Amino acid sequence: MSSRTEAAPGYRARRTLPLRVELVRQLTRxxxxxxxxxxxxxxxxxxxxxxIGREPGSRNGALTLMDTATASGANFAAVNLFVSAGFLLVIPVALFCGDTVASEASWSSLRYLLAAPVPRARLLASKLAVGLGLSLAAMLLLPLVALAVGTAAYGWGPLELPTGGALDAGTAAQRLVVVVAYLFVSQLVTAGLAFWLSTRTDAPLGAVGGAVGLTIVGNVLDAVTALGHWRDFLPAHWQFAWADVVQPRPEWSGTIQGAVLSVTYALVLFALAFRGFARKDVVS
Incomplete structure (x- = not known):
């Protein structure tokens, strides 16, 4: 008897669990x-x-980005990114990437997807692609709404810089696109953590909460100045490197280091997720 397993007529692994189907499922949740x-x-x-509050203004003669929030729609959008980059934008990334596999296990539907049969690598690839796509959409939604609201309230104008000078509206829009792209790349570490944990547990809250918790731990460690140059290996150390891009003469060294570090960690975590799930005994 041949040990080779024949596939059913018409079966194509690459056609199982199409991205469109997975995207619709996640969008309607x-x-x-x-x-x-x-x-x-x-x-x-x-x-x-x-x-309802007083107009933002300088404190002790020193201007910050927050102090220029009402200068234009571009300033208002930049402030929204500034106040949300440290924590709020972490949540959708952890949610969309950490809930995706673990939720199937908690519903006891994961084994049925694999019995469809959907190859394990295909299932993870589809869920990861949709999770990252929704994370990017979340990061685009915030500045787009902020730009529209800010422009309606404060007008369309240049991006005034706290350090002096301004960027014209066109240049400011281009720099904000770069900022959003960098924020997405910098959050790949959180996405990798959440996705890896999602393949290790049947509890979605554990995967999402674990990724958010570890991200917070990274922020705390970055605040410990006694660590010195060791902080350079923490993704949190580079989370606001995008501020150097929003300057008359942008500085790219910080964003490049942050992006390389984030992508490196993320690739390792994604590889661990695929490797572990390929050998996992799925009973949920």
């Missing part, structure tokens, strides 16, 4: 809609805060 609502609401919350 309540947590996706709630996360989109939270991100879209942040610009309105800040707009209200500036409206």
């Amino acid at each position: 309540r947590r996706t809609l709630v996360m989109a609502g939270v991100l879209a609401a942040l610009p309105f919350v800040l707009l209200t805060a500036f409206a």
Whole structure:
């Protein structure tokens, strides 16, 4: 008897679990809609805060990005990115990448997907691609809504810099696109952590919370100046390197180092996720 297993007529592994199907499934989930609502609401919350409070201004003669929030729509969008980069934007990445596999296990549907049969690598690739796509969409949603709200409230104009000078509106828009791209790349570490944990546990909250918790630990360690140059190996150390891009003469060294570090960690974590899941005994 031949030990070779023949595939069913017409079966093509690459056609199983199409990205379109997985994307529709994830888009229609309540947590996706709630996360989109939270991100879209942040610009309105800040707009209200500036409206009922006093106008932002310099403190002790030193201007910050927050102090220029009402100068133009571009400034308002940059401030929204600044206040959300450290924590808020971490949540959708951890949610979309950490909930994706673990939720199937918690619903006891993961084994049925694999019995369809969907190859394990194909299943992970589809879920990872959709998770990263939704994470990028979340990061685009916030600045786009903020730019629209800020322009309606404060007008379309140049991006005024706290250090002096300004970037014209066209250049400012291009720099903000670069900032969003860098923020997405810098969050790949969180995505990798969440995705790896999602393949190791049947509890979605554990995967999402674990990724967010480890990200917070990284931020805490980066604040420990006694670590010296060891902090250069922490992704959190480079999370605001994008500020050097929003200058009359952009400085790229920090963003390049941060991007390389983040991609390196992410690739290792993604590889661990695929390797571990390929050998995992799936019973859920």
